[in-house]
Amino acid sequence: MVFEYVAEKHVKCLCCRETTIMSSCMDGSTSTLIRYEYNCQVCGLYSLEKSIDRENNRLIQALYYFILNEKSANIDVLVVSENTESVIKEENGRIVQYISEEDLITYYPIDFSQKVDKSLLNLSKVYSEYDSYITIQTSGTVQEINKGLPVAEKIKNLIFVDCGELTNGKLYKITSFLDLIADMELIKKNLSGGYSYFHRYTISSKGWLHIQGLQKDVNVSNQAFVAMWFDTSANNTWEMISRAIRDSGYIPVRIDEKEHNNQIVPEILYEIRKSHFVIADLTGHRNGVYYEAGYAKALNKEVILTCSEKDFENRHFDIAQQSIIKWKEGQELYDRLVRRIEATVGRRK
Numbered sequence: 001m002v003f004e005y006v007a008e009k010h011v012k013c014l015c016c017r018e019t020t021i022m023s024s025c026m027d028g029s030t031s032t033l034i035r036y037e038y039n040c041q042v043c044g045l046y047s048l049e050k051s052i053d054r055e056n057n058r059l060i061q062a063l064y065y066f067i068l069n070e071k072s073a074n075i076d077v078l079v080v081s082e083n084t085e086s087v088i089k090e091e092n093g094r095i096v097q098y099i100s101e102e103d104l105i106t107y108y109p110i111d112f113s114q115k116v117d118k119s120l121l122n123l124s125k126v127y128s129e130y131d132s133y134i135t136i137q138t139s140g141t142v143q144e145i146n147k148g149l150p151v152a153e154k155i156k157n158l159i160f161v162d163c164g165e166l167t168n169g170k171l172y173k174i175t176s177f178l179d180l181i182a183d184m185e186l187i188k189k190n191l192s193g194g195y196s197y198f199h200r201y202t203i204s205s206k207g208w209l210h211i212q213g214l215q216k217d218v219n220v221s222n223q224a225f226v227a228m229w230f231d232t233s234a235n236n237t238w239e240m241i242s243r244a245i246r247d248s249g250y251i252p253v254r255i256d257e258k259e260h261n262n263q264i265v266p267e268i269l270y271e272i273r274k275s276h277f278v279i280a281d282l283t284g285h286r287n288g289v290y291y292e293a294g295y296a297k298a299l300n301k302e303v304i305l306t307c308s309e310k311d312f313e314n315r316h317f318d319i320a321q322q323s324i325i326k327w328k329e330g331q332e333l334y335d336r337l338v339r340r341i342e343a344t345v346g347r348r349k
């Protein structure tokens, strides 16, 4: 498919609300609209397929969280897609990371403690200096408060409060949530001013330590990396592995690599580092798969090895002592993987 970009215009970034350029990405041969692409100075290049609801507040907040905390490091563009599963691949000379709408929404926090943690992670990315102030003006003249609204709108997308379209009457929703985090002493609150006053927050030392802990804790990751030979003959294998991962409550991530080229290797290593565990199917005995499994093992990740029966005898000497799931057909692979995931890393709710 040849992409064409037309109708550039200035809009607000869906995530950070800075002015950004949006263009429509068309299929060059049929001139049909495929997706909207945003080129944001802060968030980078990201794109949403036309069928994705861009007014869906939760989805946009999940997207912003993903961009700030989870997005692969060196990709050129992130695409939110209706159907394509999570995969990173080269496309028209760019490294593209796809994430499905369904997967993306799972990054939205499910309970209070996750909301606090993920809000803090977001804030630490945008207010990354120790002395940065998160400022919200809640009282004063209507003009004064309205002037502060764009700033509050940026903060609103960083923290997980549901307040829909932000008006000056809803500012308290943001400050009440931040006050709760202040109660936990993870941020510090300073009220300042007289008649027109500001709520000012900074991340506390306790908050920074908490954030540091969260970043190290790979158990918060819901991602499972799949290393395997992505030959067309392996489509069914991928199907079964990815279903077993999903049914255990995780998101499978794969990287399509034609060959190990230098451009994509850093992505592979990065994705392995931030995965909860790794599944490596040795069928076909590709060097890349062994390399990725070894890398994950060295990082103390749980690595589940699988191999088709027909290739089992040829497995590499170094791993001959390991417990490998030997499978004959897809359903067996699925069943045994689900059990193994449950036994080693546990099912994720």
Ligand SMILES: [Zn+2]
Pocket (backbone or CB within 6 Å): 013, 014, 015, 016, 017, 018, 020, 040, 041, 042, 043, 044
């Ligand atoms: Zn942005």
